[in-house]
Amino acid sequence: EAQVTQNPRYLITVTGKKLTVTCSQNMNHEYMSWYRQDPGLGLRQIYYSMNVEVTDKGDVPEGYKVSRKEKRNFPLILESPSPNQTSLYFCASSLSRSSYGYTFGSGTRLTVV
Amino acid sequence: AQKVTQAQTEISVVEKEDVTLDCVYETRDTTYYLFWYKQPPSGELVFLIRRNSFDEQNEISGRYSWNFQKSTSSFNFTITASQVVDSAVYFCALSEWSNTGKLIFGQGTTLQVKP
Numbered sequence: 001e002a003q004v005t006q007n008p009r010y011l012i013t014v015t016g017k018k019l020t021v022t023c024s025q026n027m028n029h030e031y032m033s034w035y036r037q038d039p040g041l042g043l044r045q046i047y048y049s050m051n052v053e054v055t056d057k058g059d060v061p062e063g064y065k066v067s068r069k070e071k072r073n074f075p076l077i078l079e080s081p082s083p084n085q086t087s088l089y090f091c092a093s094s095l096s097r098s099s100y101g102y103t104f105g106s107g108t109r110l111t112v113v
Numbered sequence: 114a115q116k117v118t119q120a121q122t123e124i125s126v127v128e129k130e131d132v133t134l135d136c137v138y139e140t141r142d143t144t145y146y147l148f149w150y151k152q153p154p155s156g157e158l159v160f161l162i163r164r165n166s167f168d169e170q171n172e173i174s175g176r177y178s179w180n181f182q183k184s185t186s187s188f189n190f191t192i193t194a195s196q197v198v199d200s201a202v203y204f205c206a207l208s209e210w211s212n213t214g215k216l217i218f219g220q221g222t223t224l225q226v227k228p
Contacts, residue, residue, distance in 0.1 A: 042221065045215045058215060104160070107157055
């Protein structure tokens with residue numbers, strides 16, 4: 001089944017404890033990106049990747065890191081999480097930017113206390 | 114500047130009623146793509162449709178239909194004979210060819226279908 005797999009689905013962590021949210025797609029998609037969803041602010045792009053080893057900042061990159069060492073994986077790294085990073089996170093992939101539909105993962109609900 | 118506006122924050126209907134969700138967009142690009150996504154209570158984002166700026170043909174898929182009008186920069190979504198399972202938040206989104214592939218989302222419309 002074609003899908004984007006995110007893990008974990010739920011995570012509660014403490015301020016400052018490094019964490020990684022994994023994202024993997026099995027559709028051989030070139031383009032991947034991360035979004036966060038917050039009440040009143042909607043969905044905003046954090047980082048994106050056009051292809052392997054090519055990543056760039058989205059609208060809200062502060063406090064996040066990403067890497068794209070393989071086409072299928074695009075992990076989101078929070079080196080020192082803070083409470084303002086409590087959010088619902090989505091990973092998305094597409095065959096290429098813009099012109100194709102984006103497939104989203106099931107989401108990761110992160111709480112930083 | 115690019116922007117997507119979904120003016121209806123919440124809509125409540127009774128089952129079997131038809132309902133239209135409005136979406137108005139702003140872009141300077143001539144090549145762009147419009148999307149609708151559904152977010153059910155379980156939280157995932159489900160892709161419904163993609164339309165490119167050169168294709169103004171309306172589309173119907175079962176009880177769902179979409180009306181794209183470039184003249185009014187609108188991409189409205191109609192559910193015919195609504196069902197309780199249609200209850201969800203619906204997002205309209207825009208992606209510009211000249212941009213980075215970023216999806217610009219509207220604020221979403223919460224649809225509640227009552228039995």
